[in-house]
Amino acid sequence: MSGFLVATKPCSQCPFLGSDIVRPGRVKDILRTLVRKDSHFVCHKSLPQWPGRITTGEAACRGYWDLMLKGKAHPGQMVRIAERLNCVEFVDVESARPLHVRSRKGRAK
Numbered sequence: 001m002s003g004f005l006v007a008t009k010p011c012s013q014c015p016f017l018g019s020d021i022v023r024p025g026r027v028k029d030i031l032r033t034l035v036r037k038d039s040h041f042v043c044h045k046s047l048p049q050w051p052g053r054i055t056t057g058e059a060a061c062r063g064y065w066d067l068m069l070k071g072k073a074h075p076g077q078m079v080r081i082a083e084r085l086n087c088v089e090f091v092d093v094e095s096a097r098p099l100h101v102r103s104r105k106g107r108a109k
Helices: 026-037 062-069 077-084
Strands: 004-007 088-092 097-101
Touching: 004 062, 004 077, 077 088
Parallel strands: 004 088
Antiparallel strands: 088 097
16 A cells, blocks of 8 residues: 555544534534644544554545545645545555545546
């Protein structure tokens, strides 16, 4: 895996899918921070401290990615660069199995 990693599907604890893992209003705070920092949201299951982590790198959260596709989240600088370089790679954070590279809209390149 050498590209910009994105989780293939949201997890059951994804804050962007209405999970009660974060307080009400926190998602809007997160999205505002991402705009301010020109960044993206990383899936917690791909973080080094996550027990049983099996990915080789941090992956963007799929819930965030789907919001971005709908125009409801800011594509951070790394997302824009990865798309221009055609190096977005979708990975199953549960099995660390890489899938084929796709554009932001999900079409195979």
